[in-house]
Amino acid sequence: MKLTTGRLVLREYAAADFDAVHAFASDPRSSEFMDWGPNSEQDTREFVDFCQACARAIPRTDYTLALTLRSTGLLFGSVSLTVHGAHQARPGRRGPAVREGEIGYTLHPDHWGHGYATEAARCLAGFGFSELGLGRITATCRPENVASAAVLQKLGMDQVGHRTNDRLIHGRWMDSLVFAMDAPGLSPERR
Numbered sequence: 507m508k509l510t511t512g513r514l515v516l517r518e519y520a521a522a523d524f525d526a527v528h529a530f531a532s533d534p535r536s537s538e539f540m541d542w543g544p545n546s547e548q549d550t551r552e553f554v555d556f557c558q559a560c561a562r563a564i565p566r567t568d569y570t571l572a573l574t575l576r577s578t579g580l581l582f583g584s585v586s587l588t589v590h591g592a593h594q595a596r597p598g599r600r601g602p603a604v605r606e607g608e609i610g611y612t613l614h615p616d617h618w619g620h621g622y623a624t625e626a627a628r629c630l631a632g633f634g635f636s637e638l639g640l641g642r643i644t645a646t647c648r649p650e651n652v653a654s655a656a657v658l659q660k661l662g663m664d665q666v667g668h669r670t671n672d673r674l675i676h677g678r679w680m681d682s683l684v685f686a687m688d689a690p691g692l693s694p695e696r697r
């Protein structure tokens with residue numbers, strides 16, 4: 507699959523992407539607030555293999571796509587949407603369950619600050635709502651990761667939770683902010 511925005515192409519990974527993926531995945535700045543990395547070469551090979559296997563899976567539940575520049579084809583990051591099972595959204599609500607997806611992104615530091623994460627995540631969230639019929643998309647980030655929280659807010663997500671000490675990040679327990687947005691037009695009783 508391939509999704510195109512004004513400046514970006516989100517496409518499936520290929521084995522030939524190894525060097526470009528390893529450039530951002532082995533950079534400690536990319537994984538400062540993440541529970542993975544910095545990648546060894548073996549980690550990166552396994553990541554690319556995993557993404558390719560997910561692309562072949564039926565039904566597909568993981569859409570981790572290479573983030574590339576439309577103008578040059580340069581691969582500089584990764585954006586993902588993971589589809590979870592249907593959830594009864596909130597206690598006390600009896601409407602039909604909605605399917606949820608979780609979004610995430612990582613860019614090479616050379617390409618931070620240009621709005622690319624927001625552009626890519628908006629595109630993939632739109633795909634999740636319109637093509638996969640998701641009722642809700644969620645994301646988490648560490649409170650210290652102000653750039654990521656800003657991306658989620660720019661996407662139109664609301665902060666719906668704060669989990670204390672829920673992620674072990676490079677040997678240190680850190681909090682998570684939980685963000686969510688409902689599908690456009692989702693009826694109030696299903697929220």
Ligand SMILES: CC(C)(COP(=O)(O)OP(=O)(O)OC[C@H]1O[C@@H](n2cnc3c(N)ncnc32)[C@H](O)[C@@H]1OP(=O)(O)O)[C@@H](O)C(=O)NCCC(=O)NCCS
Pocket residue numbers: 535536537538539540611612613614617618619620621622623624625646647648651652653654656657
């Ligand atoms: C988080 C990340 C994806 C953001 O990518 P990006 O392309 O730079 O994001 P965008 O340019 O779309 O938006 C970033 C926003 O954060 C803001 N921002 C960045 N650093 C900031 C800071 N220190 N304080 C306040 N705002 C900050 C930017 O100003 C921008 O908002 P604006 O467009 O309103 O000015 C990128 O920093 C990254 O790859 N980090 C490492 C991996 C990671 O942490 N992923 C998320 C895990 S939850």
